[in-house]
Amino acid sequence: MGTPSSVAAEVRDPAPAATRRPAPPRGEGGMRHGVWLWPALLTLALTLYEIDHPLLWEDELNTWDMVTRSTGRLLDTVGNVDAVLTAYYLLMHGWTVVFGDSVTALRMPSALAMTGAAACTALIGQRLFGRRAGLAAGLLFALTPVVARYAHEARPYALVVLAVALATLALLRALDRPERVGRWAAYAACVAAVGLLHLVALTALAGQLVVVAAWARVDRALAVRAGLAALAGVAAAAPVAVLGSGQASRQIAWIPQPNLESLAAFLPQLYASGTFAGAATVLAVSAWAQRRRAGRADAPPSMGGSSWRPASRGPVLAVTAMAVLPVLALWAVSHGDISYFFYRYLLFTLPAWAVLAGAALAALRSRAVLAVALVAVAVLSLPEQRSVRETYAHFWHGVDYKGAAETIAKYHRPGDAVVYDRGEDYWRLLDLGVRHYLPDELRPRDVFQARSAADRADLWSSECPDPAACLRSEARIWLVVPEGAADPLDALPAPQARALRKHYTATGTQRLTGVTVALLVRKP
DSSP: OOOHHHHHTTOSOOGGGGTOOOOOOTTTSTTGGGTTHHHHHHHHHHHHTTTTSSOOOHHHHHHHHHHTSOHHHHHHHHTTSOGGGHHHHHHHHHHHHHHOSSHHHHHHHHHHHHHHHHHHHHHHHHHHHOHHHHHHHHHHHHHOHHHHHHHTOSSTHHHHHHHHHHHHHHHHHHHHSTTOHHHHHHHHHHHHHHHHHOGGGGGHHHHHHHHHHHHHTTOTHHHHHHHHHHHHHHHHHHHHHHHHHTTHHHHHTTSOOOOHHHHHHHHHHHHTOHHHHHHHHHHHHHHHHHHHHHGGGOOOOOSSGGGSOTTOHHHHHHHHHHHHHHHHHHHHHTTSSSOOOOGGGGGGGHHHHHHHHHHHHHTOSOHHHHHHHHHHHHHHHHHHHHHTTSTTTTOSSOOOHHHHHHHHHHHOOTTOEEEEOOSTTGGGOHHHHHHHHSOTTOOOEETTEEEOHHHHTSSSOEEOSSHHHHOOOOSEEEEEEETTOSSGGGGSOHHHHHHHHHHEEEEEEEEETTEEEEEEEEOO
């Protein structure tokens, strides 16, 4: 992949670099000509399309549960679990106060974040490789199936993609005008946002260090400024790191330790499409080949990204580092007690991959050929674009929470209660899923819940220790359990099943994807 010194090898006349500060070429730097607009609009259109169609899955239900608690209860909970998501939960708490907690409202911040990330991707590509490369990069980012997938996710991953892209753009702007303290402050703020939204994403700094190293060969004071700004950003996220370090084994112990096969499978997972991943990788490699052929005629890079000419191998190396180094760094550190190597934690590398592919597409001389290439990529992505919008697209094991809620709402009578299975299958979050899709005015008593998750400052509620004592005189109880058992009561823990069988008889059963709803009627 190369080293920082290989980037600096492009510099042929470093001595006068401190005095040479060429303005960005017309249309290459800044935001002129709206190179960011079309990628942003396309991303917004694709992310808003059927945003509410996939059902909320377990992680999104945890988000809903957390952000609809009071601020005090939310803060109490993150002291016990999910501390690394504190900033996201607080942001979403304020958002839902204003916009509500519908599926669309919960996912809208992610859709807007991906839209912003597409704009940033285009601007990064424009700054490093020219306007055509920036436009191609932004459009490729918009067309990537995984962008729509995580734009439809009420979790912080899309916001992390935006934060890292903003940090990269802020860094390039600071290197353009290193005497401007405000630009370094902006970079520090973006780094802080990255760490506060997802600590793992701070591995993005590994790639950004290569960018700094290239300029530092010309002006070593830049390394000090960039280092101080990055440290300030990391320091802002340090309290979250300290608090979250003790919770990691509880939250991500399920992630397996990676091996070489994990690396081989990474790109298809990252793009949510093996075909798209193959095309994007071929384009990224092509960017290297094209820049190598043209690189011998390069002018030296000076103090800014926009003064690196599109033919230079320096930008290709820098962007490759931003795409690859975080992946390798996270793979390496995941061989300790805790593994962090999971593709969605590395979604923030997508803009860098898109910029590399955009740089290759920009070499196509004909605009018509470029347009055809982008259309071909769009066609390649169609099957996955459909699949990420399917009803159970977000699930490992689909659960029809909405269908279960509709069944209860359709046949509900005043005074009905409900029993949710929270035994071995507690992770299915049947209680949260059905409650979210039930009408707000319909909240039947949860018979065997002793204390809610909010009362316990946790993600899980506690069960009544004596099920028989928790029964009242309800004439009817709805039973919501995982699908599979011939007798729905068999899916409950044995003490709960015995208590219910003594007083109730099942009169109707509705079997849905992943869940069964039964109506229990009290015996005479």
